[in-house]
Amino acid sequence: MKVILFNPPNPDPPPSYFGPPYGLSLLGAILKERGVSVLGRDFDRTPMEEMLREASALVRVERPDLIGVSCQSSTRGAVAALARRLKKATPGLRVVVGGPFATTDPELVLRRTGADWVAAGDGEETLPELVEALASGGDTSKVAGLVWSEGGGVRRAPEREPFANLDSLPSPDFDLFDAADNLERFRRAHAAAPAMHSALMVLSSRGCIYRCVFCPMSTFKGAPRLHSPAYFVRMVCDLSRRYAWRDFVFGDNFFTRDRARVLEICRLLRRQAPDIRWICMTRADAMDFELARAMSAAGCREISYGVETGSAKVQKTTGKRLDLEKVPEAFRATRSARM
Numbered sequence: 001m002k003v004i005l006f007n008p009p010n011p012d013p014p015p016s017y018f019g020p021p022y023g024l025s026l027l028g029a030i031l032k033e034r035g036v037s038v039l040g041r042d043f044d045r046t047p048m049e050e051m052l053r054e055a056s057a058l059v060r061v062e063r064p065d066l067i068g069v070s071c072q073s074s075t076r077g078a079v080a081a082l083a084r085r086l087k088k089a090t091p092g093l094r095v096v097v098g099g100p101f102a103t104t105d106p107e108l109v110l111r112r113t114g115a116d117w118v119a120a121g122d123g124e125e126t127l128p129e130l131v132e133a134l135a136s137g138g139d140t141s142k143v144a145g146l147v148w149s150e151g152g153g154v155r156r157a158p159e160r161e162p163f164a165n166l167d168s169l170p171s172p173d174f175d176l177f178d179a180a181d182n183l184e185r186f187r188r189a190h191a192a193a194p195a196m197h198s199a200l201m202v203l204s205s206r207g208c209i210y211r212c213v214f215c216p217m218s219t220f221k222g223a224p225r226l227h228s229p230a231y232f233v234r235m236v237c238d239l240s241r242r243y244a245w246r247d248f249v250f251g252d253n254f255f256t257r258d259r260a261r262v263l264e265i266c267r268l269l270r271r272q273a274p275d276i277r278w279i280c281m282t283r284a285d286a287m288d289f290e291l292a293r294a295m296s297a298a299g300c301r302e303i304s305y306g307v308e309t310g311s312a313k314v315q316k317t318t319g320k321r322l323d324l325e326k327v328p329e330a331f332r333a334t335r336s337a338r339m
Contacts, residue, residue, distance in 0.1 A: 001135045002037040004064045005176065008071075008078035009043045009051055017186040018249045019200040020177030023099065024070050027127050029173035034128055039064070040176030048078060052085050059090055065134060068127060070099040071109055073216065083113035096130060096146075098123045104216050106147040107154050118147045122163040122206075162222040166206070167231040171238055174200065180243055196279060196301065199247035200239055204232040204265065208253045212319045217253055224254075229261060233268040240276055250280040257282075259291060266298035277301050284330035285323040289337075296337035303334055 005028055007021040020042050028038045039062060043051040059067070067086060071079040083095050098119035102109045106118040117140070119126045126145040133140045140146065145160030179200070186198035207224035208217045227235075236248060256262050269276065279302040280295075287303070295303075307327055308320055315322050 001066070001131055002062060002064045003031055003039070003066045003068060003131060004058065004062060005038065005040045005068045006055060006070070006082060007040075007042045007044055007177070008069065008075045008082055009046050009048060010072075010074050011077070012074070013045050016196060017182055017198040018251075019198075020172075020174045020179050020182070021070055022172055022201055022203060022251065023123070024068070025172035025174050025176060026169060027068065027123055028176045029170040030124055030128060031131065032173060033170060034131075036128075036131055038173075038176060042177040042182075043078075048081065051078065052082060055082055056085060056089050059086055059093065065094070066131060067093060067095045069095065069097045069113075069115070071097050071102040071113075072099055073101045073104075076101055076109070076112070079109070080112040080114075083115050087114055094134065096127070098127070100216050103220070106156075110147055110149060110154060116148060119145050119160075120147055121145045121160040124163045124169065126160055162207075162220075162225065164225055166225055166227045171235050172202075174239070174243070183243060183245055196247050196249075196277070199249045199279070200243065200245060201249040201251045202232075202236060202239065203227075203251050204229075204255070205252045205257075209257065210254070210319065210321065214318060215253075224257065226258070226261065229264040229268055233265060233272055236269070236276065237273050240273060246276045248276060248278040250278050253281065254286070255280040255282045256286045256291060259286070262291065263294055266294045269298040273299070275299075279303070281306070283322060285326040287326075287330040287333055289333045292333040292337035292339065296339050300339055303339055305330060 005024045007024055024040060028040055031038045069079050069083060079097060083097065086093055087095060095115040096117040096119055097109055097113055097115045102118050103120045106120045110118045126143060129143045130140060133143055141157055144158045146157045148155055183198050205224055205226045207220060209224060240246060276299045278299050280300065281304045284305040284307060309315060310324060312324060
């Protein structure tokens with residue numbers, strides 16, 4: 001079996017390069033462990049027509065058994081254009097679309113893209129099972145998490161349960177998306193910039209306990225799932241050595257939710273990776289002076305806080321429910337720790 005994984009272009013990409021697509025890189029690593037031939041292409045900063053030409057040419061040459069495309073809300077237009085172009089140019093080509101937006105509204109993505117399947121939810125088991133079913137001639141309708149068109153309607157396989165044992169996963173295979181070349185290219189292009197211009201994004205957890213109405217995470221069920229501190233720090237160290245790179249983005253939606261866990265991550269980072277630098281996101285009501293100092297000592301250089309509004313009424317209406325009285329203290333703690 002041969003699989004090609006595509007990350008379509010974002011119409012408004014950020015100025016910084018935060019590494020290849022984490023989810024696709026992880027799925028590629030899982031497939032490779034199972035003996036599947038995997039290719040990856042990251043079109044994040046590629047003009048639409050150029051992406052369509054390059055992807056079509058690659059499919060003609062490689063003749064894959066399956067195309068996997070990641071879909072976010074910002075890339076949904078590019079995903080639809082890519083899937084339809086490839087399906088039209090290569091009759092019989094099979095396409096599966098997954099990712100955050102596909103999980104939020106799989107039926108919409110199915111209609112717009114014309115894909116054979118949409119994978120809703122975590123893909124760590126869904127994609128390998130789909131590949132195995134295709135390779136063996138098995139029944140793909142039994143693969144949990146899949147949504148597809150049939151008989152003029154939409155059919156759904158049983159819902160895929162959230163993947164729980166995160167520490168059983170391999171590290172993401174960023175080589176599939178030319179991470180080393182892209183990191184170096186952005187380093188050279190932004191050598192004079194004081195901010196973190198290029199970094200590798202990694203995740204220590206998935207999910208969020210809050211249900212903010214403006215966030216796609218609010219539609220995901222189940223409690224947040226966590227890597228153990230030992231696993232997460234080991235992954236960071238391995239990636240730092242592999243790419244000779246010291247800058248990371250810890251991309252968790254709510255990094256400091258478990259205060260004791262973050263303190264343990266910081267302790268391990270100080271011991272095992274004292275030279276790395278990192279940035280993260282969290283809530284302003286989950287920060288204090290001691291935690292800020294520990295994070296700074298472990299290499300944290302920047303924290304992004306989503307405050308959204310200073311109105312308690314709007315906080316409640318949107319589901320954010322941030323304790324606004326703690327916001328100034330969080331800012332003071334961050335600055336006092338020289339972040």
